[in-house]
Amino acid sequence: MKSRSSWWYAVLTALAMLILGLAGPVSAATERASPAAPGAGTGTRESAADAVAAMQPGWNLGNTLDATGPDETSWGNPRVTREQLRAIRAQGFNSVRIPVTWSQHQGPAPAYAIDPDHLARVTEVVDWALEEDLYVLLNVHHDSWQWVMQMPAQREAVLARFTATWDQIAAAVRDAPARLLLESINEPFFEGSSGDAQNAELLHELNSVFVDRVRDTGGTNATRPLVLTTLHASPEQERVDELAETIEAIDDPQLVATVHFYGYWPFSVNVAGGTRFDAVARQDLTDAFDRVHDAFTARGVPVIVGEYGLLGFDRSTDTIQQGEKLKFFEFLGGYARQKQLTTMWWDNGQHFDRAALTWRDPALYRQISSSWTVDSATGSTDQIFVPATGTPQAATVALSLAGTTVTAVRHGTDELVAGTDYTVEGDRLTLTADTLARLTADRPHGVSAVLTVAFARGVPWDLHIIRYEPPVLSDTTGTTSGTDIPTDFRGDRLATMEAVYADGGNAGPHDWTSYKEFGAAFAPGYGGGVITLTPEFFGEVRDGSTVLLTFHFWSGATVTYTLDRDGGTVTGTVG
Template identity: 60%
Template sequence: MTGRRVAALAAAFVSVAASAGLAIVAPAAAAPGCEVDYAVPSQWQNGFTAAVSVTNLGERVDGWRLTWTWPSGQQVTQAWNATVTSSGAEATASNAGYNAVIEPNAKVSFGFNGSWSGTNTAPRSFALNGVTCTGEPGPSPTTTTTTTTTTTTTGNPVPGDAMAQVEAMQPGWNLGNTLDSTGSDETSWSNPRVTEALLDNVKAQGFKSIRIPITWGQHQGSDHVIEAAYLNRVKEVVGWALADGFQVMINIHHDSWQWISAMPSNRTGVLTRYNAIWTQLATAFRDSPGRLVFESVNEPQFTGSSGDAQNAQLLHELNASFRDIVRRSGGNNASRLLVLPTLHTSSEQARLDELATSIRGFNDPNLVATFHYYGYWPFSVNVAGGTRYDATAQKDLTDSFDRVYNTFVARGVPVVLGEYGLLGFDRHTGTIEQGEKLKFFEHLGYYARTKKITTMLWDNGQHLGRTSFQWSDPELAAQIRSSWSTRSGTASTDQVFSARSGAVSAKTITLNTNGTTFSGLRQGTTELVRGSDYTVSGDQLTLTAPAMTRLSGSRAYGTNAVLTAHFSAGVPWRINLVTHDTPVLASATGTTSSFSIPTTFRGDLLATMEAKYADGSNAGPHNWTSFKEFDRAFAPNYTTGATTLTPEFFAEVNDNARVTLTFHYWSGATVTYHVTRSGSSVSGSP
């Protein structure tokens, strides 16, 4: 994972917002008979809503794909209860994770919005898993081909040693931005050389597995032979990790975008080089213990392909070649766990189905599926108003993990979440608000456990110090560790604001007990008194006015007191009592490369910023939303008292156009400010 992933996820989010889904390479078992009801309950100029129901008139269907041809060139723009895509005149709808099964004589329904031009003629024919829906029962199951039987047999392997070994890998940690650097040395991306002491300390934190990302391309000669010194260094680090008792995963990492991505135009060259790497690695590690795991390629991607079908085929070819090379090399490689990724390590259903099809075909009990998860993108980078880990962000996580579980784990294929985190939270303190960040990690750890998914934290040096062996955010580390075994209570906020310009009053927040029981409120080691200092009614925790007055002291701007809510399990929830007033912004001049707004924050904290032109349209980058990306377009500096607008922001602001900025603060306050760019000059005023 590098900064490149931010752009990739941004593109993916915009793509999903603009389209209904992605195609699946192969359907599940076909249905002998089916009936489709297609209706258009509403239609408007160039747009319409369609409602579709599919009745299964044959045997049980586990995983479905409905296909049809548009007679009038319609296109799907948005869908629900299914993943729907159009390619030319061809359209495909595939099941969501929760409605994959259609029992005999049962019905499944979905809907979508579409666009049309000229006429909006209904489709004339539908096919369910390749069988045309005639409204009549199909032939008896005894007349179906052996293809269905074979797919059922190989698609549901019985859980065995692979599942147990992957479970034993929980929890895992990534040695990021080190051996995967694209420079000449493992220190090229500012991390120190790996030491045995580092691995010992990672082990002491409770991690049971370690993923060692490795980039090979810059360490290969013209004949694709890996430099002996580099391979020996990798073997040394792997050896240390194995000696520490870790389960260890190694891979081909940033080569994925450096040269493997060129496979559509250079299939032979890429495959030859890829095979050369795995042939050498299979030989070098053939006799290593089974606790060493191979991952075929990190975040596979292809540039200039013809689309989903070619992407799926190319990735299948890489995974197949990888598996064949390793298995043929003998030794412990004959049964070593091999980890196979989805395209982009995505958890979209179409990508999962593509990998599931490959794994079924390999019929190998020692294969593992992998994906990555960096959260709901607007929340992960704080753009488009995604300031909170709200219901939308939570649903993105649960939907992703449900899809992975239903596609793989429930069918006996173990899964490793090879990387997880948030994309923006280590860029700038405040990009992702601390409490919202903690809620994300608490929920992720819990939900991964319920879905039997092994997790591997992405750490490029931003978490555990490589020489200090200290966590940069101990509160986060405690939350992550707790999530491995239990839930923790949280709350609607970790900040309680009181305006200094007004009288002190009682404050109420909502407790999220997450299955625990609230047990008390403390300031340090002092227990606050229930009834006089606070009250609890259902999930509402209220701090009384006398307690707020006492705890706020002289009411200096900023945090006046820190409380902790305690629960029957997990880690306590910190609550900051903050005194504030509405921030004050002053006039400023500068340039597009250097512009800062003098800001007296008065105890408040910046949550996000909107940017609009006078006509109400969105200004600046990501112009599909008025809310700009924290730290990429703007950033507060509480020490110097300034709010910076970045060159990246002004690069996409119209010349001589007045932009109205609305700054949103965590207290709920908003402040309006105006900036005008004239060439490279910028002026601003409240």
């Protein structure tokens, strides 16, 4: 039993009041007050397109009810509270995706009964979100790689479990408001299939079964918007075409397409030299969003980008340099708006602090939330490195103005003087040598000042003025279980690392490139003054080999280093 009012109790109460002629205002759980959702909860069906438009922007309650451990705290997040959902609504989100993994809460065949306590907990969280005036997207999540992927070899068993799972979920939410949307399966794939054709056939069957079973339960489920995914939730053309065929075959006006987007892979994880959100990464994004727009949105089928972010965030949000990640999210938000795609930010707990109810990176949230409504200017960089020795030189930053203009440059509450401290010529902002000398004089290594460039529209762009000297690395000994290279960063920041064998060829993981994966093969430890080479890196380094490393820093400095591996022992020397 849920401690708060359930949907069926609300419906029965409303009916009783109508019979007695006492009906008053309908609660938030049964009707959305916002005019963006006409007819929701009123008996007038809201179209799938209207519902998806009203869901923008959305947020994922990730790594919580989808955790594969015994409960929702298994992956390190606190238990969900209504206050968390209220805080998300207050941050400007109109919808929340609630991923749920059901496997560990199900009994055996043939019933595959879902634990009533778990089902009640899921519906409680859904109910809270609805009462907080959020649209909700509920799904079957990590079951995709726990048992659904076995469908090629166990078709009947998987279909039986999938059917039983959705029969129970659909029955539990049968009369929930139409602001609750259901999603068939998260990022499906199939092991041991014969290839693309069979994959498409199996996913078509799952999506079709999902629609049939939910619709057959009646109530609001008869017309509720239902969300269907591509294979892997991929926006690739072949996968999009397959889903388009499924949606056409099912012929239900209340269907929604969904894909996920985590960016151009080398940039998304910072490998193969993909340190910047460059023209290639931008084109990858525009191509993906164009494909789903042309296949679905332009043909009347709304699209939800059910997850978006950067894959490197799974290790650390510092995997991608701050200014580059801000440019990525700014561009994504603006282009999604242009293509009428609803976006749901993936957050596994690394963005919104669910205990303090604050953003861990306010600048990132500022950039993302602004992109929902307006284009903001960005800079070619947010770092200006000023040598600690010698006379500073003027520094120029190219601006992507997005149709706006610079209105001011500030250092804290002090406004810099145009023409004296800085100049703006077209899309180029130049800080004078005197300004940089003044801001870095007698300062320690590191960030000496943060300048805020304000524009006539959108959010400002911060420039970090960094006093530095070339980094200094020292000799070391370690093991293949992990080796720390002592490093005096002296204000500089590590961008990437190359690894090649002295006798030729690329060393370490991803041997198709000399540039290794940030945070996976190597990671800077600024507080401890080390660069760590991981066991994963040495796992793919030949025994008895000499490896030449080149460390690339954001200032433009490079440092070479030599590694010798002898069994489990590693020796590192400068040069």
